[in-house]
Structure formats: C-alpha cells, structure tokens
Amino acid sequence: MTCNLRRRTFLTSAAALAAFGARAQGAYPNRPVRMVIPFAAGGATDVLGRDLAQAMTATLGQSFVVENMGGGAGVPALNTVARSPADGYTTFFCASGNITAQPLLAKSRVDILGQLTPVGMVATAPHVLVVSAKLPVHTVGELVAYAKAHPGTLNFGSAGVGGLAHLGTELFARAAGISITHVPYKGAAQAMTDLVSGQVQGMFGTMPSFTGMIEKGAIRALGITAPSGATPLKNLPLIARTVPGFQYSSWNGIFVPVGTPAPLIEQLYIAMAKGSTDKGLAKRFDEQGVDIALANSAQLAAAVHKEIAVWDKVIRDAKIALN
Structure with a gap:
C-alpha cells in the first residue's frame, strides 16, 4: 500500500503518523534487499545463500542482492550487518559458526543476540x-x-x-x-x-x-x-x-540488525519458509548434504543460546584463542 500523494492535508496527528507507518511497513519490501554472506563466492554457504535468495525473491517480489564479505572469521561481515539500519533491507545469511563460535573468540566477548536478531533457520548439515x-x-x-x-x-x-x-x-x-x-x-x-x-x-x-x-x-x-x-x-x-554423546551439526540461517520491526522479520521468515519448499532448491540442498530444517526467530534464538554454551566450554577447556 502506498501513500496518496494527491492528498493536500499534512499528516500531523499522532494517529495519522501511526497510520502512515503501518502503510509504509505494509509496503515492505519496495526495493531490493541486501544479503551479506560472510564467505567468498563459490563456497558451500554462498551456494546455499544464493539459492535461497533466488527463492525468496520469487516470494517477496523484490530481488535479494548478495554481497560476499569473506575474511576475518566472518566478524567484519557480522559487524557490517549489525551496524546497518534496522529496516529489513540488510540481512545476514550465515553458518552457525559465525554466530555461536567466532564471537566467543573476540578479545571482548560479543553478545551476539544483542546485535543481531534471528529471522530463522533454513537448513542443517552434519559434519x-x-x-x-x-x-x-x-x-x-x-x-x-x-x-x-x-x-x-x-x-x-x-x-x-x-x-x-x-x-x-x-x-x-x-x-x-x-x-x-x-x-x-x-x-x-x-x-x-x-x-x-x-x-x-x-x-x-x-x-x-x-x-x-x-x-x-x-x-x-x-x-x-x-x-x-x-x-x-x-x-x-x-x-x-561409537563415541556416545558426541554430536553437533552446522546450520544456516538469516539474521537482521537488532531493532528490525517484528512484522518485517515475520515477512522474511515466511518468505524463507516458502522458498524452502521450492523443489529445485530442495534438490540442490540435498545434493550438498544439507537437510531443510525450519526454525522461527524464537526457536533459533533458543538454539543459539544452547549451542554457545557447548562451544564456550570447548573453547575454555582447550584454551583456544585467536592469535
């Protein structure tokens, strides 16, 4: 829905401004959405992200522009997204390690969910x-x-x-x-x-x-x-x-800057979930050894907290530190 540009009255009341905000939000997205991927082009996460971006484009009616930002263990890409406007037009398609492991190795440990909000998980893959x-x-x-x-x-x-x-x-x-x-x-x-x-x-x-x-x-x-x-x-x-209790997997999901309005996060999740039903995408994911596995924002946030606890213990026990 768009604003009526022929109206001659200004929207000055609080009620009118709220109505304007609702209409503007309802129009989302009205321009291309940026998808930052913290790996070089051609890698496994990049391939999955591009497939998903194409499927989500078909659902939302706006293109997803993929931007590869490899290096620095994914931290520069993460920081770029975290500092972007929380307007739904910058997304972060990443692997689980970018969220649950690398931030633990920073000199000052990062509260990742204080900077990024999950949209949802789309897939898992064992190592x-x-x-x-x-x-x-x-x-x-x-x-x-x-x-x-x-x-x-x-x-x-x-x-x-x-x-x-x-x-x-x-x-x-x-x-x-x-x-x-x-x-x-x-x-x-x-x-x-x-x-x-x-x-x-x-x-x-x-x-x-x-x-x-x-x-x-x-x-x-x-x-x-x-x-x-x-x-x-x-x-x-x-x-x-053979080794009881040993289990972990990698996953891929989408995050956005903290403060992104909940209705926009929901629209992105719906588009991601619908995109995952595309037969071509499902086939390509399967060929990569990846299982479609959907989790919404709250579910992924809970999974992130649980996984961070696991890797935090491993890092401390093994005394791992970045040089």
Missing part, C-alpha cells in the same frame, strides 16, 4: 569425519583404537583456529578420550592437500568439501556428526554410535 587414505583405519572405532595405540601422532587439519571444524575436533577428542593435535591452515584448500598427502590424518567438514577426493579414494569418510536424510550421507554411520 563428516574424513581421514587420509594413507591411515590404516576404516571405521570410527578403528580410528579411536589407532589414536590410543599411537598417542601423540594423530593430527587433524582445519581451515583455521576457532572454526566449527576445529571445535568439532576438540569435542571429538574429549568425547573419545584420545589425543589429537589441531593443525590450522589459512584455508580449506591447503588443509585438503595435506590430508590427501597424509601430512595430517583427519578432518571434519561439510560433505561438498570432500566429495571429489572421497570418490577418487584419496580420503575416506568414516561417519557423520548428526543424523541426516541427505542423499550423500545416507550410508555413513553416526559417530555417536
């Missing part, structure tokens, strides 16, 4: 535990036994300190009662190269990062960190069957 084909193990049980028989020799790589793959490694080591040395890299590509060569023996991560090398036989998938119905993961066992 896959992979090992170099040069390591003589084929199951999680064999890996645990190998680590206990060869203390101090097991090295796990990741794309950097404090990422979910790093925290998952620390959580696994403690749950399994084994020693693992974390080897951080500046990116996933070099970590993968060293995994294939056997310089590091294992790694956690999402399935798209590993598919090619698994198919070539250069690395071996042993299990997944949480239940999944995604096609590429159906034949992989739950790690928790």
Whole structure:
C-alpha cells in the first residue's frame, strides 16, 4: 500500500503518523534487499545463500542482492550487518559458526543476540569425519583404537583456529578420550592437500568439501556428526554410535540488525519458509548434504543460546584463542 500523494492535508496527528507507518511497513519490501554472506563466492554457504535468495525473491517480489564479505572469521561481515539500519533491507545469511563460535573468540566477548536478531533457520548439515587414505583405519572405532595405540601422532587439519571444524575436533577428542593435535591452515584448500598427502590424518567438514577426493579414494569418510536424510550421507554411520554423546551439526540461517520491526522479520521468515519448499532448491540442498530444517526467530534464538554454551566450554577447556 502506498501513500496518496494527491492528498493536500499534512499528516500531523499522532494517529495519522501511526497510520502512515503501518502503510509504509505494509509496503515492505519496495526495493531490493541486501544479503551479506560472510564467505567468498563459490563456497558451500554462498551456494546455499544464493539459492535461497533466488527463492525468496520469487516470494517477496523484490530481488535479494548478495554481497560476499569473506575474511576475518566472518566478524567484519557480522559487524557490517549489525551496524546497518534496522529496516529489513540488510540481512545476514550465515553458518552457525559465525554466530555461536567466532564471537566467543573476540578479545571482548560479543553478545551476539544483542546485535543481531534471528529471522530463522533454513537448513542443517552434519559434519563428516574424513581421514587420509594413507591411515590404516576404516571405521570410527578403528580410528579411536589407532589414536590410543599411537598417542601423540594423530593430527587433524582445519581451515583455521576457532572454526566449527576445529571445535568439532576438540569435542571429538574429549568425547573419545584420545589425543589429537589441531593443525590450522589459512584455508580449506591447503588443509585438503595435506590430508590427501597424509601430512595430517583427519578432518571434519561439510560433505561438498570432500566429495571429489572421497570418490577418487584419496580420503575416506568414516561417519557423520548428526543424523541426516541427505542423499550423500545416507550410508555413513553416526559417530555417536561409537563415541556416545558426541554430536553437533552446522546450520544456516538469516539474521537482521537488532531493532528490525517484528512484522518485517515475520515477512522474511515466511518468505524463507516458502522458498524452502521450492523443489529445485530442495534438490540442490540435498545434493550438498544439507537437510531443510525450519526454525522461527524464537526457536533459533533458543538454539543459539544452547549451542554457545557447548562451544564456550570447548573453547575454555582447550584454551583456544585467536592469535
């Protein structure tokens, strides 16, 4: 609904101003919506975000303009969104680690839900535990036994300190009662190269990062960190069957600056939920090893609080700090 520009009277009363605000809000969105993604173009989160942006465009009738802002463990992108106007036109499509892990590693810990408000979760994905084909193990049980028989020799790589793959490694080591040395890299590509060569023996991560090398036989998938119905993961066992109590998953969702009006958050959530029913999007998510999993703003906020407590303990126990 738009204002009647031919009206000759000014809206001066409080009631008229409130009515104007309601009409303006009802027109949302009347221009393109910005979607900030805290990763470089082409990565798993970027691919999912662009698919979702396209589906939400069809629902809302306005385009979503994707802006990749990689680097800095996602903190610069997060800060950019948090400082943007709370008008529904800047959104943050992120992975769970950007919200529940990286802020815990800042010199001054960030109250993430004091800066960003959840719109909702759209998908979850377990991490896959992979090992170099040069390591003589084929199951999680064999890996645990190998680590206990060869203390101090097991090295796990990741794309950097404090990422979910790093925290998952620390959580696994403690749950399994084994020693693992974390080897951080500046990116996933070099970590993968060293995994294939056997310089590091294992790694956690999402399935798209590993598919090619698994198919070539250069690395071996042993299990997944949480239940999944995604096609590429159906034949992989739950790690928790061997290491009781060990479970975590990555998720993707949308956040907006604190102060964004609740009706706009609801419109974005409805568009996200409707977009998730698109058959093409669902197929592409499934191919990436991702399950559609919807949670609204309140549900996601509760999940964030719970997950922060888990990773906070891991970070403190392992004495993890960014250099």
